[in-house]
Amino acid sequence: MGWVIAEFPETREILVDDKPQGPNRWPNGEYRTIIIDDGDHTFRLGPPPDGTPAAQKLVVEKTSVLAPLHVVFTKV
């Protein structure tokens, strides 16, 4: 069981292995922590395509609900 936050300055859909997981932020702007199984996954953001990198392949491991993996995207 792994926990992940996708950081990006704006609200975007999070895609894990091309499957949508909902937005990366709550309506109040707070980041959302999502649940993903441990292992190798590819993270992308949904449109508009103004984030970089376009995709990140990372291993989710040794996370907890209070210490999630932060997958960071920056605005182009």
Added chain:
Amino acid sequence: MRASAVVAVALLLAGCATPRVNNKLATFDGTSGYRYDTLSKDGTGDDLFVILAFSGGGTRAAAFSYGVMEALRDARHTTNRPLLDDVDVISSVSGGSFTAAYDALFRDAMFTDQGREVYLHEKIHPQDQLVRRALWPASWFKLLSRDYDRINLAADLYDETIFEGKTFAALMGKKPYLILNATDMSLGQRFEFTQDQFDLLCSDLSSVKVASGVAASSAFPGLLSPLTLESFAAEGCSYREPLWLTNAKSPDNPARRWKRGLDAASYQDEKADRRFIHLLDGGLADNIGLRGPYVALTSNDSGWGVIQKINQGVISRVVVVTANAKTKHKTAWDQRRDAPGLLSVLGFVTSGPMDNYSFDSVQLVTDYFDRLRESFQDFTACKTLLEARCPGATLPGLARPADFHAIEISFEGFRGADDRVRRCLEELPTTFKLSRDQVELLRRAAYVLVTTSASFNAAMKAIDARWTPRDAAIDPALVARACAATTSGTR
């Protein structure tokens, strides 16, 4: 002269091509075919996700799982809605697959008085018909063909007498999503009759008879032969490997996910040369039908990932009901010095490991739900403490927490004063024929077990705060009649 003519006709019939069980998929399209995402969302509440898992056990399992469904039909909540209408997925094995498939095809008819009588007392007792078919001379000629074996005879019988010639195309567009589980003999792992699985064979599930899936799921080793599917992967269908599978094959993964990835990839691997897939009873890999749901509950890899729906905020409550018709036959081995004979050993080998694995499957789901609940509780506790001690500080918000309920319905639910009922049920054989009273006892036992289950009532209370548990009991006269022939009945 006449004998020569008979032999000639026999050879001709034997040489006739038997229709294929499965056909090639023209072009891969990951968005069409019999998959969860192509089913209508109408009818079931998205907020509540209900999974049923039906174990193997021949007619015993078929009747028991029927009783579970009856109890869910009568469990009405909120707007007088039956919980049965909220079932999103049914995953089944062997005997349980008869009820799962019949429900997916004919639910409305299944629960009328006449429909129930026909289903419970005719359709789930194919044993005598199977034997008669095997003894028909016409069957001998067919069985001479290399493409036709005992399992095909069984599939044809089920197709004609139970499933009315329906293919998986008949299931398209409506819930519940049916997952019939067989066992891939080469991998020793589950093989699902879903388009997600058939994509790996470049095969079209929609043209496959539902009876073939049920036959494969219940192909008990030795009694029935394996069902053989053709793989068209070598011919190609423009298959595009999904990204989850590409990532799952990496050795950086936990062992379980890595193995799952390698197993799935083997169907498309040219070097593996898997042109034919031989399937046996699903109970050999998972006799409780819960491993597929476990993957969907814990992994993003599944074609109907529950995690994904929780992350999306679509689901806020998950209920898993397992109908486990496992038996526990009394043995006298431990009272004798002589070692058990060959038949006893074979019986143990086929059932002992299955039961252990089933126990682990239930425990895996329960433990996972416990860990999720603890995580959500830890988060809430820390957030409260932080906000009290450090005004203005905040923790990143969780995806909306969900509520989880795992309910196992098994004969072990009868205890104390009902111990005789438990022992009687546990001694029922694994066959495709039981007496009327035995079937009615199984049906009623399941109904009572669900209705009086503490975990079931806790789930219903969580769904509807006004829920009130109901009483249910079994008529002692039914118990006496059904159990008269068992050792527990003679005590």
